[in-house]
Amino acid sequence: MEQFTISIYTENMIGLLHRVTTIFTRRHINIESITASESEVSGIHRYTVVITEEEVNVKNVVKQIEKQIEIFKAFYHRNEDIVYQEMALYKMPTNILSQTREVEQIVRKHHARLLAVEPEFTIIEKTGFKEETQDLFEQLKPHGILEFVRSGRISISKRMKEFQDYYSEVEKASRL
Amino acid sequence: MEPTQLTKTQVKKTTITGAEALVRALIAEKVDTIFGYPGGAIMPVYDALYYYEKELKHIMTRHEQGATHAAQGYARISGKVGVCLATSGPGATNLITGLADAQLDSTAIVCITGQVSSKMIGTDAFQETDIVSISMPVTKWNIQITKAKDIPAAIAKAFYIAKSGKPGPVLIDITKDAQFETFEFTYEPCHHIRSYVPNPQIDSKAIELAARVIDSAKKPLIVFGHGILLADARKEFQAFVEKTGIPAAWTIMGLSALNTDHPLNIGMLGMHGNYAPNIMTNECDVLIAVGMRFDDRVTGDVSRYAKQAKIIHLEIDPAEINKNVTVDVAVLGNCKESLDQLTKAITPKEYPDWLHRAKELITTENEMVIKDELFPPENDKITMGEVIRRISDISKGAAIIVTDVGQHQMIAQRYYNFRQWKSNVTSGGLGTMGFALPAAIGAKFGAPHRQVIAVIGDGGFQMTIQELGTLFQTRVDVKILILNNEFLGMVRQWQDLFFEKRYSSVDMVNPDFQIIAKGYGITAEKVTEREDLESAIHRFLSHDGSFLLEVLVGKENNIFPMIPTGASVSEIRLE
Numbered sequence: 001m002e003q004f005t006i007s008i009y010t011e012n013m014i015g016l017l018h019r020v021t022t023i024f025t026r027r028h029i030n031i032e033s034i035t036a037s038e039s040e041v042s043g044i045h046r047y048t049v050v051i052t053e054e055e056v057n058v059k060n061v062v063k064q065i066e067k068q069i070e071i072f073k074a075f076y077h078r079n080e081d082i083v084y085q086e087m088a089l090y091k092m093p094t095n096i097l098s099q100t101r102e103v104e105q106i107v108r109k110h111h112a113r114l115l116a117v118e119p120e121f122t123i124i125e126k127t128g129f130k131e132e133t134q135d136l137f138e139q140l141k142p143h144g145i146l147e148f149v150r151s152g153r154i155s156i157s158k159r160m161k162e163f164q165d166y167y168s169e170v171e172k173a174s175r176l
Numbered sequence: 177m178e179p180t181q182l183t184k185t186q187v188k189k190t191t192i193t194g195a196e197a198l199v200r201a202l203i204a205e206k207v208d209t210i211f212g213y214p215g216g217a218i219m220p221v222y223d224a225l226y227y228y229e230k231e232l233k234h235i236m237t238r239h240e241q242g243a244t245h246a247a248q249g250y251a252r253i254s255g256k257v258g259v260c261l262a263t264s265g266p267g268a269t270n271l272i273t274g275l276a277d278a279q280l281d282s283t284a285i286v287c288i289t290g291q292v293s294s295k296m297i298g299t300d301a302f303q304e305t306d307i308v309s310i311s312m313p314v315t316k317w318n319i320q321i322t323k324a325k326d327i328p329a330a331i332a333k334a335f336y337i338a339k340s341g342k343p344g345p346v347l348i349d350i351t352k353d354a355q356f357e358t359f360e361f362t363y364e365p366c367h368h369i370r371s372y373v374p375n376p377q378i379d380s381k382a383i384e385l386a387a388r389v390i391d392s393a394k395k396p397l398i399v400f401g402h403g404i405l406l407a408d409a410r411k412e413f414q415a416f417v418e419k420t421g422i423p424a425a426w427t428i429m430g431l432s433a434l435n436t437d438h439p440l441n442i443g444m445l446g447m448h449g450n451y452a453p454n455i456m457t458n459e460c461d462v463l464i465a466v467g468m469r470f471d472d473r474v475t476g477d478v479s480r481y482a483k484q485a486k487i488i489h490l491e492i493d494p495a496e497i498n499k500n501v502t503v504d505v506a507v508l509g510n511c512k513e514s515l516d517q518l519t520k521a522i523t524p525k526e527y528p529d530w531l532h533r534a535k536e537l538i539t540t541e542n543e544m545v546i547k548d549e550l551f552p553p554e555n556d557k558i559t560m561g562e563v564i565r566r567i568s569d570i571s572k573g574a575a576i577i578v579t580d581v582g583q584h585q586m587i588a589q590r591y592y593n594f595r596q597w598k599s600n601v602t603s604g605g606l607g608t609m610g611f612a613l614p615a616a617i618g619a620k621f622g623a624p625h626r627q628v629i630a631v632i633g634d635g636g637f638q639m640t641i642q643e644l645g646t647l648f649q650t651r652v653d654v655k656i657l658i659l660n661n662e663f664l665g666m667v668r669q670w671q672d673l674f675f676e677k678r679y680s681s682v683d684m685v686n687p688d689f690q691i692i693a694k695g696y697g698i699t700a701e702k703v704t705e706r707e708d709l710e711s712a713i714h715r716f717l718s719h720d721g722s723f724l725l726e727v728l729v730g731k732e733n734n735i736f737p738m739i740p741t742g743a744s745v746s747e748i749r750l751e
Contacts, residue, residue, distance in 0.1 A: 011371055014320070015308055022313050063495035069317045069337055072371045174370045 003032075004058045005077050005084060005155045008047040009039060009163050011070040020047060020071070023064050029053055033086070033152035041167055044072065050153050073166050077157055084155035088133035089115065090124040090140055091147035097122055103143050110136045121146060190362070194324030195220035195355040198288065199228050201331035204363045207259050209250065209621050211235045211243040215263025216303055218290030220355035222261075235621065235650055238642035240267050242614035244274020245640070247285045249618030251278075252601050253576060253626075255408065257338050258285040258618065264292055265303030268349070269310065273608055275345045276314040280605025281429060282402060284343035286334045293353040294322040307349050316344030324357035332366035341374025342493040343406060376494060378509035378517060386464075386488045386505045387521035393462035395530045396422045397453070397485075399445055399474075402429035402604075403467015403492060409512035410597050413466065414438075416519045421526050423534050425453030427468050428589050431600040436573070436593045442534050446474040447739045448586040451545075451748060452537035454739065457482050458746040459533070466490045467511045470500040471605065480744035490514050544750040545736050550591070557730035558706050560587040560659045566713050567629065567657070568592040575627040576601065576619050580612035580636035583665035586735050588631040610639025613656065617643060620652045627655070627717070634660040634686050641692070647722050648696040655716055656698075658689055658726040661733065669734045693724040700724040 010016050017036060024031050032050040039046035051058070058076050065074040094117060097103050107114070112126040126136050133150055192200070198221055202210065212234060214222045225234055237243040240262045247258030262271055268289040278285045292301040308320045317337045321330050327350065334346040390396060398420075404413045413433060417424050423442045424434060434441050443450030445457070454476075457463065463485040468474070475481040478500055489496075489503040490511045497506045507514045549561035564587055567575075573595030579585040579602040594600060601619050603611035616630035637658055647654055668682040693700035699719060703712045709727065716725040737748045 015312070015318075018309060019312050026313060060495070060499055063497075063499075067493065067495045069369060069372045170370050174368065 001052050001054060003050065003052045003079055004055070005079070005082055005153060006049045006051065006058070006062060006065070006074055007077070007155065007157070007163075008049065008065055008074045009072040009167075010045045010047065011072075012038070012043060012045050013070050016068070016070055017047065019068055020065055023061060024049070024051065027057065027061065029057070029061065035152035035154055039163070041163075044167070048152065048154055072170060073163060075157065075162060077155070081159075082155040082157050084129075084153050085127050086130055086133060086151050086153050087125065087127045088137070088148065088150040090126070090137065090145055092122050092124060092140065093144055093146060094118065094120060094122045096143050100143075103140065106136070106139045110139075112136060190360055191358050192361050193220060193224065193355065194327050194350065194357050194359070195224040196227075197324060197327045197359070197361045198331065198350065198355070199224045199232060200361065201328050201363055202259060203228065203231050204365070205257070205331065205335045207232065207257070209233045209235065210259040210261055211237055211246040211250070211618065212261030213237060213240050213243055213263070213267060215267045215290065217264035217292055217352050218261060218267070218288075218355075220352065221288070221290065221350075234261070235617075235646065237614060237617075238645045239640065240270035241273050241610070242640055242643045242646065244271050244278070244285065244287065245608070245611050245614035246618030246621070246646075247287075248274060248278050248281075248283045249578060249601050249615030250622040251284050251618075252615075252622070253598060253619040254622035255598075256622070257335055258283070260285060260287040262287065263290045263303065264307070265305045267303075268305055268307035271347070272311060272314060273606075275311055275347065277603055277606040277608045277611065278345035279314045279316065281603065282343050282406060283345065284338040285345045286331075286338050287345065287347045289347065289349045290355070291320065291349045291351045294351045295353070297351070307347065311347045314345070315347050318347040318349070320349040320351070322351045322354050324354050325359045327354065328361065328363050329366070332364060333369065336366035336369070337372070341372075375492070375510050376508040378507065378514050380517070382505060382507045383514065383517045383521055386507055386518055389462055389486050389488060389505055390420065390422075390464065390518075391523050391525070395456075395460045395527065396420070396462040396464060397456050397460035398422050398424035398464045398466060399427070399453070399457070399468055400424055400430045400433060400466040401427040401468025403490070403511050404430060404433040405598055407467065407492070407510050407512040409515055412512050412515040412519070416515045419519050419524050420522055421524060422464070423456070423527075423531060425450070425456075427471065427474050427604070428600070428602055429604040430468060431589055432594040432596065432598055435595050437595065442538065444590060446471075447476070448590070448735050448737065450538070450590070451541035451737050451750065452534045454737070454745040454748045455537050456534065458484065458744065460485050462486050462488065464488045464490070465503075466515065467492070469496045472500070475500065476739045476743055476745045476747070480746070490518070541737065541750065549587075554706075557733075558703070558709060558727060559733060560584055560729050561591045563657070563659065563709065563713070563727050563729070564588050564591040564631070566710065567717070570713055570717055571627060571629070575599065575629045576623060578602070578612050578616035578619055578628060578630045580630075580632040581607045581609045582633045582636060583661070583669065583733075583735050584631050584633045584659040587659070609636035612636065613640050614643045614646070616654045616656075617646055617650070617652060620654050624652075628653070629655045629657060631657045631659065633665060634658060634662060634684055635664045637689070638686075644693065644696040644698060647698065651721070653720070654722050655719075656722065656724040657716070658724065659729050660686065660689075660726055661729050661731050662686060663731060665733075666735075668732070672732070672734065673738075674740070689724060689726045698722045698724050700726070702726040702728070704728040
């Protein structure tokens, strides 16, 4: 078993995400994280799904995903073949920051930044690998975290123009 | 007002309701027969149908599941798209079994469901159910429509998706307000979807490679499936088989793509298939799979399936390549084209020793299994096999055989001599009991001039027995053969072989099927003795109109050969 990141290029359509997730559910594959938003091509959306599976199963899942009518293409990658990040937000009581220097030092050490400072609370933002955002979480925890949230992974392949080469073929076919 | 007058005026109008647009879109797709059941949320569509009854014949089944199977039977025999209509809520959920069946057996059907008004969606309204989510895993594509103007494009897309590439079921859910709403109607058929590649281009290198592998073979075997029927590749496949001289075996979905008595047809693959093709699967050096998907009922233990052979796979769906069995040469594309190219690229050869091996194995099965099934000792109860073989002989192998699921299904496929292209309709992938009766009705509408025989067990018959009402009302001619062993025979066989004869919930206490049939105005007879069988079959087949023939067969007869679950194809048991 190995961690894989699957990038899926889709039409923007109600219910399509559900159609994709049932492909994982049916095979008893846990989705560790998922993000969805518009891609570099206007109107085409990109889902990024992280799973841990055997490669042979990942290959089959990717084909099943591509088989769905409104899916253009799906790619799967090992972690070494992509650059990826997650973002975490931490909500802390503002008085903790003003009373001690410790939290400020933690924030500096982790290259995190302050996103918002309100009289009652402060939002800290950290982008990085899951281990890094988790590490910051552990360090801030003793000082009283009010709320914490982490995004799903977003990733970019190290290959040049992975989807665009494919999409130009699609566009050509559409013009025929 | 006279309905016919309204039709004339409405046809000219282009500002019409969503409901009428749906009906006109169906007519534009050359649909002339639909199967369905009315209800609250689909009433505007039924109202529109009222004015188009000449162009669009609606067959009211007795249950929505029956409508889906009828649409499947219609689609499988006619090659056209089967269409179903149902209301929201329970009407829609009753479609699920048929959708799942059509999904696994690649059958082009379009189901249209009514939905509560868009304003009511999500309020747990009366007969509201989220059919789009529910049907997602069992449809090739589905969509909900809340605006009348979106109906024509959705219908066009639905028909294109259902029938192109690997065919499959599509569901369109239309809210009631969209059915009532009026708009300016125009219709454009769909020929292209930018994210969808139904017919992968055939790679000439793959053809060359496949041809080279076939040319080098000493003991090649062809295994073929539904893909040939779906691609309408009768001539291409027969030419391929005859030029190569390679023995060919079928999956139950591929049955009737090559005549049963073709000299190179060596029989049925899989769990209850013939002895020769199963043994030869693990002896061949090249396995050529055409339009089949290596279902577990065909492969047995997949880790011991044709390991010695180079495998060539002609397949339209990329997701099927290397899914169950890893192949050496994949030829993606429509097999009508790939078979034609491959036939041109190969050098004809003869395989006398290999065909001799087939004959040897066929003789073994004849001696150990078939002889007893077709010619049982005089004092034994009637066997299913002898009934089917007599029907086969008397109908000259030309009927459409629609089977349900279980022992009778295996027997019908093993012992009917199919001599006509596209004549077998069965529930292969899903194994849906209750499939045959409604599917046979649909098949008859799909091929009104052919004889349609539904072969059903006493268990499955009672799962959709209410469709006798559809038969009664439509007066179509469907022959119903009930092979009654007063058991759920296949489950009982498994309990016999693998659960030390603990017969748990398989004993059927049946009603008098003749009285039931007569209640529906259907002529019926029951045969319990062998001496009455022959004349009853003649009356059954020559009767003008539907006829139910019930034959009491041996209670505890088992179907052999058999590959037990988890065993390899070469471990096929003859007894």
